[in-house]
Amino acid sequence: MLPPEPDLPIRRVLPRVREALDGHGSAVLVAPPGTGKTTLVPLDLADHGRVLIAEPRRLATRAAARRMASLLGERVGERVGYAVRGERRTGPDTRVEVVTTGLLVRRLQHDPGLDGVDTVILDECHERHLDSDLALAFCVDVRANLRPDLRLLATSATADTARLAELLGPTVTADDALHPVDAVWTPPSKVDPPRGLRVDPRLLDHVAATVRRAFAERDGDILVFLPGAGEIASVGERLRDLPVRTLLGRQDAAEQDAVLRPSAQRRVVLATAVAESSLTVPGVRVVVDAGLARVPRTDHARGLGALVTVPVSKAVAEQRAGRAGREAPGTVYRCWSQAAHDRLPAFPEPEIAAADLTGFALDLAVWGAPGGQGLALPDQPPAGPMTVATETLRALGALDDAGRVTDRGRRIAGVGTHPRLARALLDGAPVVGADRAAEVVALLDRESATEDLVAGWRRVRGDTAYQQGVRRLRADLGTVRAGRGPRLSDDLAAGLLVGLAYPERLAKARGAGASAYLMSGGTAADLTPGSPLSGSDWLAVAAADRPPGRASARIRSAVVIDEATAREAGAALLATQDEVAWSGGDVVARRVERLGAVPLVGRPLSTPSAELVAAALRDGLAKEGLSLLRWEKAAVALRQRLAFARHALGDPWPDVSDAALLENAAGWLGPELARARRRADLARVDVASALRRLLPWQIAGRLEAVAPERVAGPGERRLRVDYTDPEAPVVALKVQEAFGWRDTPTVAEGRVPVLLHLLSPAGRPVAVTRDLASFWRTGYPQVRAELRGRYPKHAWPADPTG
Structure with a gap:
């Protein structure tokens, strides 16, 4: 079926392609844009039998079929036909059928053996769409288990084919580009990077100005790459005086086909990524590339999906530039700098890395390989997004608990749109x-x-x-x-x-x-x-x-x-729950009907669960602090003693800081919280008794030795220890009361001397010391001299230790 014309570079490697397929059954073909791999290779292989060639886009599918039919001097539907969803033009003599990759996946699901097909060509595999990955994995599986005679050829315009070669075998490379393309770097002076769907209007101004420059400097039609329909409309408005045409995926077929026919008038064609590969826009000698692409991103945690605008990869930039050299030498005007180009990623991110995987997961389950197990996928799906996809499909009734497809799942898959939309349509x-x-x-x-x-x-x-x-x-x-x-x-x-x-x-x-x-x-x-x-x-x-x-x-x-x-x-999300929460400074108990996270109706709950009330009280403590409890003197003193023991000796003495007590409220306040029902009940808690629960039994009996409430003074006296500062326990007494006391008393089982605050007879501080013996020798003489005259009725012995 191979026609004598045109003489494209791919002709020189066709014998090697046939040899690779004859010897191995599958192969990879790498060829630059415009070399003829989409049109001449299928026609050549059709001499071996019926060829099914898959394209990633509907527009490219129809264009490739029309181009091959015209080379044979025939109409589409004779020896060359095509099929897209909802439309098929083939006949009894059709030897080459071009289909979308998504349609190939559907056919494989219904007819895994691809009865009557001898060769499958997966075109533009470098684009790494989800359907492309599935079609490749399914075809490899069919060759291994059903049709070892089925020949499989994957074609790519880039050299990033290591994984393809690993799966398919030999690689045939056609190095010659059809025509040279000169690059002109035209970076804008100042432009903000894209954020989400927003593109800086100054960049669109610059693109429009670059188009005008190219229109004046070069001959031929101009193909302009922009990220989306909004940018196409904006640039089109800026170029109203020029003959502007548009090329978008969501245009109807007649509008798209009109752009792909030769025109007597020079044109400016504003296009999205649909024009990157597998088709020729006649008359184009110039490409103006904004350098941006729109790709899907999914927030799997929130179930939100969106398109975002990102810089293109080097491989995509080369693909776009190649559109200018398909019919003659051309020029690409790149709206970025050579330095920025050097920083671009080499290849685009595969769709599987960031997209919603719900439809992908359903296709795998319908195939009988839930999660992709055992399939030769170019990349394995990321675990988190795949789990989200599987859970979504279970919620739709498309998968059972084991991950197998249900009858409803097959019905959803048969609709040919996203499973969520298919569910909406069916229900x-x-x-x-x-x-x-x-x-x-x-x-x-x-x-x-x-x-x-x-x-x-x-x-x-x-x-x-x-x-x-x-x-x-x-x-x-x-x-x-x-x-x-x-x-x-x-x-x-x-x-x-x-x-x-x-x-x-x-x-x-x-x-x-x-x-x-x-x-x-x-x-x-x-x-x-x-x-x-x-x-x-x-x-x-x-x-x-x-x-x-x-x-x-x-x-x-x-x-x-x-x-x-x-x-x-949202009937599946409706639920009635008993909700007990800390709200407005107290426990609020309600029976609430919710639609997921949205409350619908709430009624007071008279007998709430004790566990829920305790949790609400703990939440109240966390929000408002320990001041909700009544801290009597005994509780404050005990907490201070425990804090000192922790500071002095460390574990296992408990941490009684605010943060620690709040974090462990369920432990030391457990019984009290179990009995409490409202804020007022917290004020009745015996905090001192509750704090003692924090003491492990091994050390509970040592508290008096480690942090005694009182220490022995001179004679029979017992002096209270103040533990307000855990770093410095204090004993305050009058100087005369320390007479006869030679050494500083200690706590922490003799490890820590207390800090003595020595007072005048009127109770005013006169000295602070941890070393009483040294004070008697050096500090006391001065204190004695000052206080003898002020308090003559008191005894001030020269040697207070006697």
């Missing part, structure tokens, strides 16, 4: 009607950024691409009897479906007229200022993300609903 259609269910789910599948989802639904109803999606979903749904749905308003119908898809995002306002909400999953979320949805009591949130540096999520798309709809959509 919502009997309520709202099949047509409206398909319309809302098709809208959700578009990832619309419209904050008021219903307003966006009304605006998009005439869009051709949207209606194609609706028809596909309606066909997947089959015959469904409508229940009460036709009587629901658009808001409630859409809200029910959104809630069925994302029950953890059912959100209740945190106050009347507020724009702040609490979602049933426990995440706080806010509407944008001035949102038309502000003040609504309930929302079903279709899309939300949490921008860097923000504690709460940002609601990007939602529907106004009522509590009854929230209850219906």
